[in-house]
Amino acid sequence: MNNKKKITMLFLLTATAIGAYAHGNGMAGINEATKMVTSYFDPGTKLIYAIGAVVGLIGGIKVYNKFSSGDPDTSKTAASWFGACIFLIVAATILRSFFL
Template identity: 75%
Template sequence: MKKLFFSMLFFSIAGALHAQGNGTAGIVEATGMITGYFDPATKLVFAIGAVCGLIGGVKVFNKFSAGDPDTQKVAASWFGACIFLIVSATILRSFFL
């Protein structure tokens, strides 16, 4: 009885493992989907960086016109944010494509 039980158990496990395969097709499909989304995503990040740059330019101009003493700090932070967005999109694109 034990032999029959264990043999049926092993056959059912072997059948389940054989049905799953090695998953290569799923990994290839997921890789194709991810690489397909990277080009529009990098363009979106570049557009967000451009809008950030315009908003930052207006804010810095307003502070400069008002004679605010911390204009350089605000300009550097906005410029740094725009550069970070552009560089991060470029680096991620070079890593994954």
């Protein structure tokens, strides 16, 4: 074998070994990232529920103030705040069930 063929063969063997080594580390990295992302779902879901509770309380106060003042737009405000709270709860539940 001449030197050119030896160098080419050495290069191909090195590239194959590096590729195999990188593939193993890539899978370990993907698995680690998956574990990290799924570990954030419980606190994230609880945070969304807490935000929904705060939005619901603020909405309840706004609707009460409009109702007390006799504003005719009370039902529209109540429906929009209620819809926002329901959306937050449903979105958190669906995202959790979709990704876990």
